[in-house]
Amino acid sequence: MESLSSFIIKSSPERFDAIVVGSGITGGWAAKELTERGLKTLMVERGRPVEHRVDYVGENRDPWTMPNRGKVDAVVAEEQYPVQRQCYAFDEHTQQFFNNDRDMPYSTPGGRPFSWIRGNQLGGKSLMWARQSYRWSDLDFEANLKDGHGTDWPIRYADLAPWYSHVERHAGISGSKEGLAVLPDGEFLPPFEFNAVEQALKQKFDARYAPARMIIGRTANLNKASDAHLAQGRGQCQARSQCHRGCSFGAYFSTQSSTLPPALATGRLRIATNSIVHSVLYDPKTNRVTGVRVIDAETMETREYHARVVMLCASTLGSTAVLLNSTSAAFPTGLANSSGVLGHYLTDHLWAAGADGRVEGFEDEYYQGRRPTGIYVPRFRNVVDKHPAFVRGYALAGGASREGWQSAAYKPGFGKDFKAMIRKPGPWRFGLHGQGEMLPRFENAVSLHPAKKDKWGMPLLHVDVTHGDNDRKMREDMADTAANILEDLGLKDVRKSMATAEEYPPGLAIHEMGTARMGRDPKTSVLNGFNQAHDVPNLFVTDGASMASGAWQNPSLTFMALTARACAYAVDQMKLGAI
Amino acid sequence: MSNIAKQAARRSALLRLGTLCGLALSGDVLAALATPHGAPRSARPAPELLSADELALTGVLAELIIPQTDTPGALAVNAHHTIDHLLKACTLPPQQAAFRSGLARIDTAARQQQGKRFAALPAPRQTALLRALDAGTVPFTPEDQRFFRQLKSYVAFAYYTSEAGATRELAYLPVPGGFTGRVKLTSATRTWATQ
Numbered sequence: 001m002e003s004l005s006s007f008i009i010k011s012s013p014e015r016f017d018a019i020v021v022g023s024g025i026t027g028g029w030a031a032k033e034l035t036e037r038g039l040k041t042l043m044v045e046r047g048r049p050v051e052h053r054v055d056y057v058g059e060n061r062d063p064w065t066m067p068n069r070g071k072v073d074a075v076v077a078e079e080q081y082p083v084q085r086q087c088y089a090f091d092e093h094t095q096q097f098f099n100n101d102r103d104m105p106y107s108t109p110g111g112r113p114f115s116w117i118r119g120n121q122l123g124g125k126s127l128m129w130a131r132q133s134y135r136w137s138d139l140d141f142e143a144n145l146k147d148g149h150g151t152d153w154p155i156r157y158a159d160l161a162p163w164y165s166h167v168e169r170h171a172g173i174s175g176s177k178e179g180l181a182v183l184p185d186g187e188f189l190p191p192f193e194f195n196a197v198e199q200a201l202k203q204k205f206d207a208r209y210a211p212a213r214m215i216i217g218r219t220a221n222l223n224k225a226s227d228a229h230l231a232q233g234r235g236q237c238q239a240r241s242q243c244h245r246g247c248s249f250g251a252y253f254s255t256q257s258s259t260l261p262p263a264l265a266t267g268r269l270r271i272a273t274n275s276i277v278h279s280v281l282y283d284p285k286t287n288r289v290t291g292v293r294v295i296d297a298e299t300m301e302t303r304e305y306h307a308r309v310v311m312l313c314a315s316t317l318g319s320t321a322v323l324l325n326s327t328s329a330a331f332p333t334g335l336a337n338s339s340g341v342l343g344h345y346l347t348d349h350l351w352a353a354g355a356d357g358r359v360e361g362f363e364d365e366y367y368q369g370r371r372p373t374g375i376y377v378p379r380f381r382n383v384v385d386k387h388p389a390f391v392r393g394y395a396l397a398g399g400a401s402r403e404g405w406q407s408a409a410y411k412p413g414f415g416k417d418f419k420a421m422i423r424k425p426g427p428w429r430f431g432l433h434g435q436g437e438m439l440p441r442f443e444n445a446v447s448l449h450p451a452k453k454d455k456w457g458m459p460l461l462h463v464d465v466t467h468g469d470n471d472r473k474m475r476e477d478m479a480d481t482a483a484n485i486l487e488d489l490g491l492k493d494v495r496k497s498m499a500t501a502e503e504y505p506p507g508l509a510i511h512e513m514g515t516a517r518m519g520r521d522p523k524t525s526v527l528n529g530f531n532q533a534h535d536v537p538n539l540f541v542t543d544g545a546s547m548a549s550g551a552w553q554n555p556s557l558t559f560m561a562l563t564a565r566a567c568a569y570a571v572d573q574m575k576l577g578a579i
Numbered sequence: 580m581s582n583i584a585k586q587a588a589r590r591s592a593l594l595r596l597g598t599l600c601g602l603a604l605s606g607d608v609l610a611a612l613a614t615p616h617g618a619p620r621s622a623r624p625a626p627e628l629l630s631a632d633e634l635a636l637t638g639v640l641a642e643l644i645i646p647q648t649d650t651p652g653a654l655a656v657n658a659h660h661t662i663d664h665l666l667k668a669c670t671l672p673p674q675q676a677a678f679r680s681g682l683a684r685i686d687t688a689a690r691q692q693q694g695k696r697f698a699a700l701p702a703p704r705q706t707a708l709l710r711a712l713d714a715g716t717v718p719f720t721p722e723d724q725r726f727f728r729q730l731k732s733y734v735a736f737a738y739y740t741s742e743a744g745a746t747r748e749l750a751y752l753p754v755p756g757g758f759t760g761r762v763k764l765t766s767a768t769r770t771w772a773t774q
Binding site: 062368 | 643644645646648652661664665668669670671706709713714728729731732735736737739740741742745748749751752753754755756757758759760761762763764768769770771772773774
């Protein structure tokens with residue numbers, strides 16, 4: 001394939017068929033789907049180009065070859081990455097994929113922090129995402145209607161099921177078929193294996209807690225590459241578990257490994273990098289968007305790109321920020337905001353609550369390789385029986401492993417015996433931690449700061465989010481239940497853990513969703529059931545901003561399916577002459 | 580072979596030689612090996628944060644925590660230089676000050692109890708003091724014990740992320756090729772260097 005640079009443009013007089021803003025998980029999918037359906041498409045990315053393999057500078061580096069053995073320079077972290085450093089995947093190997101907080105500030109109210117983890121480069125956060133890939137079910141799509149929090153989703157599982165299949169086949173999801181109603185099966189590659197302790201605990205758990213079940217985490221890693229994946233230029237997962245450094249095997253799904261190659265192969269994709277979208281251009285005479293205005297990240301110059309359709313895939317808060325900044329006489333509070341809900345109903349996932357403990361026995365059991373997923377207990381709360389304290393539910397995720405040198409410091413001793421002890425695998429540990437649904441609430445909202453601007457003159461996003469009563473009660477149950485399960489399964493020294501509010505600010509689950517939600521009623525939602533703006537028919541938002549609720553599963557697979565479905569719809573509408 | 584690797588190999592060879600000759604490598608010998616004094620600049624970089632004495636003491640402590648056995652010890656992989664570098668690069672002044680005051684308390688205790696700085700004590704005396712430090716007993720405090728845990732975690736990090744620590748002492752598989760959930764542990768099995 002030609003190098004990436006031959007597809008990159010700066011200015012263009014051309015009127016494209018479609019503009020896709022953003023190049024992460026949804027932007028990549030939009031580019032693939034639109035170009036494969038014949039549209040000349042421009043992908044607009046605010047960050048720098050990142051070329052598959054070539055720019056994975058942290059990959060294939062042994063720890064002793066890294067200047068700081070994988071640790072980030074303390075002053076650099078404090079001054080330039082005070083937010084990004086909170087992310088588990090941020091280290092010396094991956095620092096280049098994270099947003100520089102000093103250059104790209106945002107605003108929060110005093111005492112109400114929000115951690116916004118961003119990857120502003122070609123590929124976005126698809127380069128360092130956690131890859132867990134789960135379908136939603138009607139339990140999730142019907143939740144708003146049934147308990148009255150949020151507005152009803154305009155779609156149901158049946159609308160999305162074929163699109164889940166579509167994206168799973170291409171992306172490559174490893175997992176096991178389980179036949180669970182709360183977590184529909186997909187088009188899976190063979191699952192990763194359990195280790196001996198997980199297998200034993202699963203047997204106990206499944207017998208005691210049926211219909212709840214412990215399964216292997218479904219992940220966008222090619223545990224066994226199919227012919228279709230090999231044809232994409234991707235190879236089998238090598239179990240390095242260093243995915244977020246970039247993977248030259250293309251063994252996990254990213255824009256670079258999976259959606260960009262087929263989009264580029266059509267010859268219909270062009271990419272504008274270092275292009276910060278200032279606003280979407282709107283023509284009140286036709287009630288259509290006509291393109292985007294961008295600021296060049298390097299030169300500060302302003303330019304415009306034009307197209308028949310605009311797809312916002314700029315991340316949940318990125319897309320909403322663009323809409324809020326696209327004001328006109330027709331839309332004084334933000335494009336497509338006749339409902340007044342743009343910016344509202346922001347959710348994240350509830351987490352940092354669970355338990356772990358020691359597992360006796362299994363001394364002669366070990367494992368080989370670093371599995372890029374864990375074990376998973378799909379939601380069991382409020383599925384059949386109603387919990388007295390809260391609505392909705394959570395999954396538990398975790399895994400078993402043997403202690404290594406990392407815990408050595410906490411053990412007594414030193415010298416030869418200490419060294420000999422560490423040479424042998426330590427005791428087994430097993431943990432379960434929750435990931436739960438946060439309720440959509442109007443007051444959890446983003447807006448544009450009235451005065452503060454960044455170095456490109458863009459108003460700062462002001463993010464005001466707190467956890468509510470239901471959220472707090474659910475987290476307590478996550479920790480209590482995880483600890484009870486571990487005791488029940490026979491673990492020793494069970495320790496319950498629950499991070500304080502300061503230790504886990506909203507945002508840090510990196511599952512921010514909502515703020516331009518889908519809905520049936522244009523008066524209470526921004527987008528219809530095809531991610532199309534109620535107010536402006538050739539404007540689509542297909543990323544996490546469109547979510548009417550957050551469910552409990554990792555959301556990226558749903559973003560992919562929504563995007564592919566919206567693209568197919570948009571192309572059909574264009575062919576019909578409707579947009 | 581880089582200068583640093585040569586130094587490490589030479590130090591490791593010296594230590595092996597010492598062991599073979601039945602020499603008890605006491606603190607001062609270790610300190611001499613660890614100290615940057617008297618070595619060409621290019622071969623032994625000057626410490627970035629610690630004083631020469633602090634660096635030498637760190638080296639002595641590191642070797643006592645993870646000694647030379649059938650594989651290199653902490654000193655042979657320059658764990659003390661790694662720690663010095665990581666303190667300078669990856670911690671902020673409060674942590675740096677805490678580390679130095681932790682070292683100073685060890686020397687103070689050695690002087691009070693034995694009349695000599697820690698590095699100058701014979702090996703059995705050093706070991707006895709470290710036992711008290713590890714347990715947080717007299718002449719040490721629980722705070723000193725916490726420092727020792729932190730020191731052990733620094734030494735473990737510096738050692739097991741070094742090439743010898745990862746590949747010779749432990750088992751290192753940069754590209755496992757796939758994941759196998761169950762492998763039987765044998766007498767030859769070693770802990771994976773990376774999790």
